[in-house]
Amino acid sequence: MRTARFWKELTKGIIVSNPVFVLALGLCPSLAVSGNLDNALGMSAGVLFVLLCSNIIISAIRKLVPNMVRIPVYIVIIATFVTIIGLVFQAYVPSLYESLGIYLSLIVVNCIILGRAEAFASRNGIVYSIADALGASIGFMLALVIIAFFRQILGTGGLSIFGFDLFTLPVLGDHPMLFFILPPGAFLVIGLLLALFKHTGVLKE
Amino acid sequence: MKDRLKEFYPVFFITIIVFISISLLALTDSVTAEKREWQTEQKVMDMLKDMFPSMSDYTLEDDVYVLYESGAVTGYAYIAEGKGYGGTIDILVGLEDATTIKGISIINHAESPGLGARINEDAYKGQYSNLTITDSEMRFNGGKIDAITGATISSQAVADAVRTTALEKIEELFGKGGDENG
Numbered sequence: 001m002r003t004a005r006f007w008k009e010l011t012k013g014i015i016v017s018n019p020v021f022v023l024a025l026g027l028c029p030s031l032a033v034s035g036n037l038d039n040a041l042g043m044s045a046g047v048l049f050v051l052l053c054s055n056i057i058i059s060a061i062r063k064l065v066p067n068m069v070r071i072p073v074y075i076v077i078i079a080t081f082v083t084i085i086g087l088v089f090q091a092y093v094p095s096l097y098e099s100l101g102i103y104l105s106l107i108v109v110n111c112i113i114l115g116r117a118e119a120f121a122s123r124n125g126i127v128y129s130i131a132d133a134l135g136a137s138i139g140f141m142l143a144l145v146i147i148a149f150f151r152q153i154l155g156t157g158g159l160s161i162f163g164f165d166l167f168t169l170p171v172l173g174d175h176p177m178l179f180f181i182l183p184p185g186a187f188l189v190i191g192l193l194l195a196l197f198k199h200t201g202v203l204k205e
Numbered sequence: 206m207k208d209r210l211k212e213f214y215p216v217f218f219i220t221i222i223v224f225i226s227i228s229l230l231a232l233t234d235s236v237t238a239e240k241r242e243w244q245t246e247q248k249v250m251d252m253l254k255d256m257f258p259s260m261s262d263y264t265l266e267d268d269v270y271v272l273y274e275s276g277a278v279t280g281y282a283y284i285a286e287g288k289g290y291g292g293t294i295d296i297l298v299g300l301e302d303a304t305t306i307k308g309i310s311i312i313n314h315a316e317s318p319g320l321g322a323r324i325n326e327d328a329y330k331g332q333y334s335n336l337t338i339t340d341s342e343m344r345f346n347g348g349k350i351d352a353i354t355g356a357t358i359s360s361q362a363v364a365d366a367v368r369t370t371a372l373e374k375i376e377e378l379f380g381k382g383g384d385e386n387g
């Protein structure tokens with residue numbers, strides 16, 4: 001029973017209530033850092049860390065937090081973890097730190113994280129909050145990777161990940177559609193993907 | 206009395222949370238400090254090599270990099286700090302001799318993206334290559350640097366930091382008679 005609920009909380013974030021494609025949350029980072037797979041994965045790793053830690057802490061102290069100061073308390077907790085991941089990225093993966101730029105610190109106000117804190121972790125036990133955090137982060141990662149996949153292929157004519165070239169397309173490789181790795185391309189790709197998922201209904205239960 | 210205490214509970218609680226948060230951040234900061242400093246040094250080295258491609262060796266005198274090319278001094282570089290709109294801007298300034306700037310690179314900044322952050326674009330930075338030090342001043346103040354639209358403070362901070370620190374360092378390097386070298 002407990003395991004069943006754990007899996008239910010975990011999987012719901014991936015498909016049925018995918019943060020980006022279904023709930024339309026966290027669109028700012030999805031637009032901004034989905035230009036290539038490296039950034040998409042780096043950002044997702046940051047969100048996974050912050051969401052997991054904040055969900056655990058908020059769930060653990062949920063009975064102690066005075067209702068009137070709960071939002072400031074959540075923000076302080078989330079901001080702490082975001083600053084920690086910022087310092088760690090700066091120390092060990094400076095190139096990622098620079099390409100994520102301000103969007104890394106903006107995880108603080110990412111509505112996926114505060115949303116999960118307020119809607120789930122503040123009302124449920126630690127174990128389910130972990131499941132919820134994992135589910136929402138995997139859903140976010142999946143969305144970012146799908147968007148980045150299309151943007152990188154169309155915008156650079158090939159796919160590379162962490163410095164390894166996976167493949168280069170014959171014609172597109174010489175004449176990439178630069179438009180797709182620029183901001184307007186992000187809107188177009190996200191819009192088309194949302195429309196596609198809505199039309200085919202693949203994200204329904 | 207008990208009710209009074211209850212009223213203070215939220216204040217007490219949030220103080221504890223903030224205290225724990227600060228301790229955690231201080232811990233992470235001190236653990237990663239060495240590594241982050243090392244990363245900045247690597248970055249400065251890369252920038253120096255970009256600015257002076259022919260450089261083969263360097264020495265650090267006080268906080269000025271003296272750059273050599275097969276034994277002869279080819280230039281100087283130092284880090285200037287400008288007071289920008291969002292905090293300190295660290296600028297690597299390369300000097301060709303006592304009067305001319307070779308170029309600048311932005312090491313760290315916290316300016317607004319799209320506005321002040323454009324100090325890191327070549328259109329702005331490029332203005333400093335082969336510039337006479339005293340011309341590192343906004344055009345409306347009689348210098349030769351064009352400000353970035355919407356980011357006058359950031360543009361001026363860089364120009365001022367580059368000029369004032371350059372004059373200081375040259376005095377350190379060449380003494381008061383800096384003119385005789387240039």
